[in-house]
Amino acid sequence: MLFTSITFVIFFTLFYFLYWFFFNRSLKLQNLLILTGSYVFYAWWDWRFLLLLIASSLLNYFLGIGMFNSKQEKFRTILLWIGLLQGLGSLLFFKYFNFFVKSIVTSFNAFHIRPDIYTLNIILPLGISFYTFRTLSYLLDIKHGKIKPSTDWMVFFCYVSFFPCVISGPIDRPKTLIPQLAKKRVFDYTQATDGMRQILWGLFKKIVIADNCAVFTNDIFEHYKTLPASSLLFGAFLSLIQVYADFSGYSDIAIGLSNLMGFKITRNFNTPFFAQNMADFWRRWHISLTSWLTDYVFTPLSIYLRNLGKTGLILAIVTNFMAIGIWHGANWTFILFGFLNGCYYIPLILRGTFNKQKKIVTRKPLPALLNMAATFILIMFTFILFRADSLAQAFDYYQRLFSRSLFSAPVIIEKVNTAATLVCMVIMFGAEWLQRDKQHALQIDCIKKFPVRAIIYYSLILIILTFTATRHTDFIYFKF
Numbered sequence: 001m002l003f004t005s006i007t008f009v010i011f012f013t014l015f016y017f018l019y020w021f022f023f024n025r026s027l028k029l030q031n032l033l034i035l036t037g038s039y040v041f042y043a044w045w046d047w048r049f050l051l052l053l054i055a056s057s058l059l060n061y062f063l064g065i066g067m068f069n070s071k072q073e074k075f076r077t078i079l080l081w082i083g084l085l086q087g088l089g090s091l092l093f094f095k096y097f098n099f100f101v102k103s104i105v106t107s108f109n110a111f112h113i114r115p116d117i118y119t120l121n122i123i124l125p126l127g128i129s130f131y132t133f134r135t136l137s138y139l140l141d142i143k144h145g146k147i148k149p150s151t152d153w154m155v156f157f158c159y160v161s162f163f164p165c166v167i168s169g170p171i172d173r174p175k176t177l178i179p180q181l182a183k184k185r186v187f188d189y190t191q192a193t194d195g196m197r198q199i200l201w202g203l204f205k206k207i208v209i210a211d212n213c214a215v216f217t218n219d220i221f222e223h224y225k226t227l228p229a230s231s232l233l234f235g236a237f238l239s240l241i242q243v244y245a246d247f248s249g250y251s252d253i254a255i256g257l258s259n260l261m262g263f264k265i266t267r268n269f270n271t272p273f274f275a276q277n278m279a280d281f282w283r284r285w286h287i288s289l290t291s292w293l294t295d296y297v298f299t300p301l302s303i304y305l306r307n308l309g310k311t312g313l314i315l316a317i318v319t320n321f322m323a324i325g326i327w328h329g330a331n332w333t334f335i336l337f338g339f340l341n342g343c344y345y346i347p348l349i350l351r352g353t354f355n356k357q358k359k360i361v362t363r364k365p366l367p368a369l370l371n372m373a374a375t376f377i378l379i380m381f382t383f384i385l386f387r388a389d390s391l392a393q394a395f396d397y398y399q400r401l402f403s404r405s406l407f408s409a410p411v412i413i414e415k416v417n418t419a420a421t422l423v424c425m426v427i428m429f430g431a432e433w434l435q436r437d438k439q440h441a442l443q444i445d446c447i448k449k450f451p452v453r454a455i456i457y458y459s460l461i462l463i464i465l466t467f468t469a470t471r472h473t474d475f476i477y478f479k480f
Contacts, residue, residue, distance in 0.1 A: 001044040002474065003253045004207060011041065016260060020187055027184040031154045034181075034261075038163035042126070049125040052090070057160040059086055060135040064149035064156075067142050076143060083139040087132045094124050099330030126478060127167040129327060131160050133292055138174045140296055147175050155181045164254040168247070168477040170266040170288035177265065185262030195259025197442040197457070202252030204460050205245040206475070207468055209428060212421040213242035214473045216412065221387060224397055228405035231412070232397060239387045240380045241425060244272070246476045247286070252440060271436045273379075273429070276371035278344040279354060281379060289324065297323050313349050318342035328386070329479070333394055337385040344378065420467050 001008050015037045023029040043050040063083045067076045092100075104115070138159075141147045150156040159178050165171075220227060220235030227235075251268035258265045266288045275281035282290050298320035305312030318339065325338020348354045381398075388394035412418060431441035442460075447453050 001041055003250065003257075004203065007044075011037075012257065019261065024185075024187075027182075028154065030185060031158050031181060034158045034163075035154060035161065038158065038161040038166060041163040042161060042166060045126050046123070049123075052125055052128075053131065053161055053166075054157075056086065056090070056131070056135060057157045059083070060138060060160070061150070061153055061156045064138060064142050065151065067139065068149045080139055080143050084136065087136050090128060091132055094122055094128060096326075096330045097122060124479070130169045130171055131166055133171050133289075134160055134174075137171075137292060137296065141174055147178075150174075150178055150182070152182065162258075164257040164261075165265065168250050168254070168475055169286075170251055170254065170268040171292055172266050172288070173292075177263070180263050188262065191259050191262065191264075194439075194443065195256040197256070197444075198252045198259065198440045199256035200457060200460055201440055201442040202249040202254075202256060204249075204424075204464055205252065205428060206249030207464050208424050209421065210242050210246035210249060210476075211473050212417055212424075212467065213238045213245065216418075216421075217242055217387070221397075224400065227411055228408045229401050229403045230406055230408050230410040232401045233406060234410045234412070236380050236384050236387075236401070240383045243383065243386065243476055244269075245428070246473075250475045250477065255440075267439060271432050273376055274372055274433065274436060275375050276368055277348060277353075277375055278341065278378065279348050281375055282341070289327065293320055293323055293327075310349055313354070314346055317345045317349070321345075331389075332391050333385045333388050336391065336394075337382060340382055340385070417467055424463065424467065 001011060015033065019030065019033055023033045039050055039054075042053060060083055063079050067079045070076050070079070138147075138149075138156075142149055150159070155178060158181050159172075159174065160166075162172075162177065217235055217239045220231055221239070224232055224235065248269040255265055255267070268286060268288050270284040270287065272281050272284035275284055298316050301319060302313055302316040305316055308315070319342070321342030322335060322338040324341070325334040325336070328334045328337070345354065384397055384401075385394050388397060428441075435441040435443060442456075444453055444456065447456075
């Protein structure tokens, strides 16, 4: 059930009507509806994997209570490891088993050995990377005394399966979402209105920009061997914009839906293309994942390696980013993607500017703009790895990209809506630049006259209806 489908519109309209008009009498009724709606939403894809989601919720619910009530540190550690093994074990099996098998077979083949090992026909459960990280942070925070376990099973089950976020995030921490689930929600007109605006902005980015970019990038990456380097450069540019518009569009819709339900959840993107270096970029891109891994991987590792000075810090940051790469998928392209992003931090660490956050200086904007341009170009070339199907394709793409045909006119296979797509990109970047200090680009309360705001809203709706892509694509992060 996609956020952009008619099915979901019908589902959420019915859910919203019941939520605020019939189930608003008590907290338990509201949470019962959230849990039921979340399970229906998830089972719509494949009901069999709903059982895995429920089993994971049940196990971690009792593990959290057992860890908190136990006075023996050793037993608490055992319970934590049970939860870690269940969560990470599920990820390793469903997401990485075939990758490990293929890697082992390839390694043996290099020595002319043909092992009798076969891959399995495994279906990756939708959203498993996201809800697993929710349960892991829950157990780790209990173990470290940061939170108390939820004693209301329905609250905890809602936290794990919360349908706006269960498939592609954001990855809310327990201290963010569980307290909100544990208290009755009261309808807030201002919050609901802002939620509707953020949903509209997310739909604009997904339907108009991401889906139209996909039309070009799919053809370019499919036929890159026959195209000039200028087309490959255009494809790399559009591919990065597609990933951003697709995933940030999903996050905007998820946050907007949560606002309509009375929740405040984690912001996932903060105008990342206005970053002035790679550290700044990763503070703004997929914030819920990078902050999760920073807290649970980088920070403990950097403390453990602190005696090594800057070398230890470099090892910790590279390891952290390789974890980010591996989280995205079972492919060597993602591992190299993470490794390179970690290496980009090395100059910042050596200069001692690793933790410094740069702000755009309006009095002298040129240096800031140059930094943004350089960072964007570096990100664009690195994200070719993110888009490529294999290392061989990525390296071949790079080789063909840096050739003399880079200065020729690009060949565009799909010419439909090319100019309109580029214009809409300018609208997106322009709006996000003007609203860079706000939570999202349509947070336009500063415009006091309602007719002016209405013109903006209806113009976006008209653009969405007019420039909907001919080929609809699923949200990219569904496969992660």
